Amino acid sequence: MKVLVKWVGILIASIVLAIGVFLFSMRFSDGPIAIFSGGPFSSGEISAAPDSWEFLKDRGEIEFQTLDPSTSRIVWLGVNNDRLFIVSGYMNTNYGAIWKQWPHYLENDDRVILRIDGKIYEQRLARVMDGPNVLPILNEFGRKYGGGSISSTESIANGDTWMFEVVDR
Secondary structure (H helix, E strand, C coil), X not given: CHHHHHHHHHHHHHHHHHHHHHHHHHCCCCCCECCECECCCCCXXXXXCCCCCHHHCCCCCEEEEECCCCCEEEECEEEECCEEEEEECCCCCHHHHHHCCHHHHCCCCCEEEEEXXXXXXXXXXXXXXXXXXXXXXXXXXXXXXXXXXXXXXXXXXXXXXXXXXXXXX
16 A cells, blocks of 8 residues: 555656646747747747738637746737737636736736737737727627627626737837
8 A cells, every 4th residue: 555655646746747847848938839828939020010900800819928027828819990909807716816917917018929820020918998899809709719799898897807909019
């Protein structure tokens, strides 16, 4: 029995160590992988932002990087009237406090880098808390990711969801 407990302990410690090494090494990777945050972008062609983001209307995800700290992630997106929006949900939940740290980084430095199809766009994210774009963007997110339209902007107003518009630097 003692031998079994010893080997189970070694196995668990090895798994925890491997996960820790993986997560640490991701900070040095060229961008994110799936749900794991990555390091700063080291590849891509710097490009001027397009006049319209409509080409992303049916795109599921894009990569973006904050500058302070220089970490990257994959996010969902919405496009309305040629404008690009990113939304972060679960902001008032316990797991959101752990998982969704990037919106708080923007309070000190709103500059971001988008990497789309190998092109780098240096932009800013401006928080949107009300206005005519809120409901159409929430409906777009509902269409793309939630299976239906959203009838209320309450999650934006109460801070459960933070919405950002991608704007030029």
